[in-house]
Amino acid sequence: MARPKIVRAPTTASLPNNLRIPSSTPSLTKSLGRLSRQALLDLAFTWLDDRNIASFPPYLQSNEEDSPDDDEALPYPAGETIEEVRQVYEDLQDRKGAKREVLERILEGDWRHGITLRQLAMADLRYMDDHPASLRWTALELSQIDTKRKNSKTPPPADWSGSVPRMQAATFVQGLQREISPLVKAHYHLTHSATLPLTFLRIFVVDSPYQSPRQAAEIFTDSSRVIYVAFPDSCPYVYISIAASSGSKAAPLANLLTTDTRTLQRLARFSLQATSLAAKNLPTLLALRGPGRSTASNGAFSIFADAAIEGSPLDPRPSNTVSPEEHIGVSHSGPAEGKENTDSSANKRRYSGIDTGLLSPDSKKRRLAIQSRFGTLGSSLAPAPLDRLDIRLLDKPGSSEDQDEDVDDSTSTLPAVSLTFAGADVIGGIRALAELGIIDPGRMPSWMTGEEGVSVATVRQGQRLQKDI
Amino acid sequence: MATSTTRAPATPDPEEEELDTEISSIRAEIQNLQKHKRILTSSLLTTDPIQKLLKQPKPRAETNPTDPLSTISPLVHAAGAHNSSNHHRIAFGATAFPFKDPSPTASAATLLGVRIDVCARNGRFAKPYYILLQQERTRARPGPSSGSGASSKVLKVYRHTVPGFISIAKLERVYLPRSGASRGAGNEDGDGGVSSGEDEDAEPAKPWKKSSTRKQDLRGFVRELRRELVAWHMRVDAVEFLREKLGLVGEGGGSLPFDVSPDRDTGIVSLAAVALEARYVRVEWVDGRVGRFKLSNAGVVERAVVIGDEGRDKKIENAITGGGGRVETVLDRLRVDVLSGSPGL
Numbered sequence: 001m002a003r004p005k006i007v008r009a010p011t012t013a014s015l016p017n018n019l020r021i022p023s024s025t026p027s028l029t030k031s032l033g034r035l036s037r038q039a040l041l042d043l044a045f046t047w048l049d050d051r052n053i054a055s056f057p058p059y060l061q062s063n064e065e066d067s068p069d070d071d072e073a074l075p076y077p078a079g080e081t082i083e084e085v086r087q088v089y090e091d092l093q094d095r096k097g098a099k100r101e102v103l104e105r106i107l108e109g110d111w112r113h114g115i116t117l118r119q120l121a122m123a124d125l126r127y128m129d130d131h132p133a134s135l136r137w138t139a140l141e142l143s144q145i146d147t148k149r150k151n152s153k154t155p156p157p158a159d160w161s162g163s164v165p166r167m168q169a170a171t172f173v174q175g176l177q178r179e180i181s182p183l184v185k186a187h188y189h190l191t192h193s194a195t196l197p198l199t200f201l202r203i204f205v206v207d208s209p210y211q212s213p214r215q216a217a218e219i220f221t222d223s224s225r226v227i228y229v230a231f232p233d234s235c236p237y238v239y240i241s242i243a244a245s246s247g248s249k250a251a252p253l254a255n256l257l258t259t260d261t262r263t264l265q266r267l268a269r270f271s272l273q274a275t276s277l278a279a280k281n282l283p284t285l286l287a288l289r290g291p292g293r294s295t296a297s298n299g300a301f302s303i304f305a306d307a308a309i310e311g312s313p314l315d316p317r318p319s320n321t322v323s324p325e326e327h328i329g330v331s332h333s334g335p336a337e338g339k340e341n342t343d344s345s346a347n348k349r350r351y352s353g354i355d356t357g358l359l360s361p362d363s364k365k366r367r368l369a370i371q372s373r374f375g376t377l378g379s380s381l382a383p384a385p386l387d388r389l390d391i392r393l394l395d396k397p398g399s400s401e402d403q404d405e406d407v408d409d410s411t412s413t414l415p416a417v418s419l420t421f422a423g424a425d426v427i428g429g430i431r432a433l434a435e436l437g438i439i440d441p442g443r444m445p446s447w448m449t450g451e452e453g454v455s456v457a458t459v460r461q462g463q464r465l466q467k468d469i
Numbered sequence: 470m471a472t473s474t475t476r477a478p479a480t481p482d483p484e485e486e487e488l489d490t491e492i493s494s495i496r497a498e499i500q501n502l503q504k505h506k507r508i509l510t511s512s513l514l515t516t517d518p519i520q521k522l523l524k525q526p527k528p529r530a531e532t533n534p535t536d537p538l539s540t541i542s543p544l545v546h547a548a549g550a551h552n553s554s555n556h557h558r559i560a561f562g563a564t565a566f567p568f569k570d571p572s573p574t575a576s577a578a579t580l581l582g583v584r585i586d587v588c589a590r591n592g593r594f595a596k597p598y599y600i601l602l603q604q605e606r607t608r609a610r611p612g613p614s615s616g617s618g619a620s621s622k623v624l625k626v627y628r629h630t631v632p633g634f635i636s637i638a639k640l641e642r643v644y645l646p647r648s649g650a651s652r653g654a655g656n657e658d659g660d661g662g663v664s665s666g667e668d669e670d671a672e673p674a675k676p677w678k679k680s681s682t683r684k685q686d687l688r689g690f691v692r693e694l695r696r697e698l699v700a701w702h703m704r705v706d707a708v709e710f711l712r713e714k715l716g717l718v719g720e721g722g723g724s725l726p727f728d729v730s731p732d733r734d735t736g737i738v739s740l741a742a743v744a745l746e747a748r749y750v751r752v753e754w755v756d757g758r759v760g761r762f763k764l765s766n767a768g769v770v771e772r773a774v775v776i777g778d779e780g781r782d783k784k785i786e787n788a789i790t791g792g793g794g795r796v797e798t799v800l801d802r803l804r805v806d807v808l809s810g811s812p813g814l
Binding site: 446 | 598
């Protein structure tokens with residue numbers, strides 16, 4: 001894998017996995033320091049695993065002999081064998097202590113010769129697994145471009161599920177590399193998430209055509225140069241993280257985004273379409289634009305997604321005598337069970353907030369109305385919290401018809417009213433307001449119940465318009 | 470008194486704790502028994518003799534208000550109705566129901582709901598799948614296409630709970646075409662112009678077909694959708710069955726930790742579906758060979774690729790796809806003694 005680094009010539013290859021970032025880089029300490037102690041230990045064990053040891057060799061005494069003029073002042077003596085290094089981390093695992101000691105051990109001890117790009121990528125993705133809400137994601141839909149509609153009259157194809165483009169992430173990376181290599185250098189890291197049914201692609205971009213860029217080492221930990229693409233399993237969606245970039249750095253990233261589409265089109269005649277959903281939480285995206293049941297039924301229809309109103313056909317009890325908790329909690333043995341993250345445990349907690357105890361008939365009525373409007377969504381613990389909801393209203397202010405006629409055409413370009421809700425869980429908040437009696441659950445439009453499953457919408461007369469105007 | 474109050478919370482009596490746990494366990498048992506009782510009562514109410522008894526002596530029940538049968542009759546009726554709808558769900562797999570959208574801005578018409586039940590391998594039913602269809606009124610189109618009247622009702626999928634890898638949009642395009650959607654009609658016209666005479670030759674007797682849209686076929690739509698859902702469940706079950714056979718599934722149904730001993734007969738260390746869809750299955754052998762095979766909807770292995778250190782292992786590939794290709798017997802075909810006993814290729 002090691003490429004000779006003597007000749008510096010522009011190439012079209014990607015940045016190598018084993019390009020080392022000096023361990024003394026302060027920002028490296030910062031970016032690794034985001035991880036918890038356990039995560040750092042897990043990473044060290046992964047690097048020291050027999051199958052990976054060739055890719056991430058630790059600094060051993062034999063390395064010391066190669067470069068004798070290395071200063072001896074470093075606090076950690078180099079290990080003799082890999083076994084010895086492993087033992088050190090196992091001891092750290094058994095002992096309780098600060099995160100700092102593991103971090104220092106990694107950076108100043110066993111990987112003092114530098115952290116490779118791949119190691120950094122692994123650390124970043126581990127952080128993402130631990131903090132699924134750390135980035136803002138936009139969901140895009142893959143749709144086939146109908147260049148030749150052969151089957152418009154021929155008998156329908158037998159395989160309906162074949163319509164999901166089978167994304168081979170590796171092929172995608174190859175195509176992407178071919179497209180962008182003349183412009184920028186990139187490092188790619190592909191991995192399947194440990195906690196979510198997603199495949200992550202981490203792309204790190206440097207604007208230099210050279211194999212070993214001479215930029216400051218700081219650049220490698222610059223998070224605005226990293227773009228994440230997530231491919232959820234078995235569904236025609238792609239999530240792309242919006243890097244919080246500003247100024248000049250945004251240029252290559254914007255480039256990248258456009259090439260994404262172009263690459264895809266070239267590869268498989270697919271186009272990416274916006275689905276008006278951006279959220280901070282990956283589970284939210286999976287619930288609203290994922291392979292599960294809840295993608296196309298939310299708000300009032302979430303009772304169907306959760307199968308909360310009717311039981312299995314083998315249940316002899318009439319369904320109106322069984323509580324929704326029981327319907328959801330019943331061990332339906334669907335194949336998706338356990339793979340969907342927003343499963344029964346979350347659902348049970350969602351219901352715990354509702355207790356029909358001593359209530360006046362008025363509030364009981366309201367409660368029923370709320371339940372019919374929101375379904376199972378957004379009660380005490382929503383599975384899909386939206387952090388932001390932007391609504392543009394196209395209705396003219398002032399409901400009376402006569403006024404509208406008096407106004408002539410020049411003033412009909414009324415300022416559109418835009419509403420922005422932001423918070424930890426917007427739909428849950430609206431539900432809470434309805435429960436308090438501030439919002440009338442019977443009269444509110446359906447976009448307030450999260451029924452559309454979008455974070456951006458244009459609304460006219462309570463109906464979401466499909467195309468943004 | 471002050472001393473006693475301070476002492477009590479500091480050291481909880483072990484006896485008290487014991488009593489607490491006992492109380493909670495008894496409460497749980499009571500709940501279980503109550504649940505059981507409810508299931509028993511409702512199944513008792515749905516039994517044939519009781520339902521028959523209720524139907525036969527009708528005149529007497531009306532004359533005598535103190536008859537115990539008349540007081541429980543609403544319950545029995547509800548149970549009977551539920552029972553018959555359950556029978557429909559089990560027997561036909563697809564049932565329809567009306568649903569009113571609670572949204573104030575929604576159109577007044579009720580939605581047509583379709584419920585699809587799929588039975589899994591362990592005899593249980595999966596969570597039902599729902600499709601809610603919206604009725605749309607379309608204006609009368611000139612020509613003989615809208616035969617029934619001036620305006621015709623057209624169905625459109627509004628909401629559904631079908632997993633993402635089954636393309637509802639595609640099914641809808643084929644089985645529930647809408648004339649109102651100009652896109653579909655335009656494309657079709659364009660197609661007719663571009664494509665060669667094949668299509669026209671196929672339907673020479675129906676010249677009007679080209680300008681009009683096809684009829685909506687809700688039955689076909691539900692049939693194809695249900696077929697696809699059942700095929701998915703069967704694929705998942707087949708993979709699960711193979712995993713059980715290999716001993717990769719633990720006691721509680723969950724998968725065992727990573728390092729399991731390889732299967733003795735086949736040398737397979739891992740076998741799992743690649744994604745939720747369970748279309749592809751990945752197999753790993755103890756000697757480092759890795760394979761992947763594709764399952765068809767009918768449960769046949771369509772294709773297989775096995776790669777070892779020396780490239781493709783054609784012998785194993787042929788064993789996986791050969792012999793009828795049933796996925797259930799794939800492990801029998803992969804047994805080491807069978808493979809070595811069979812003549813080389």
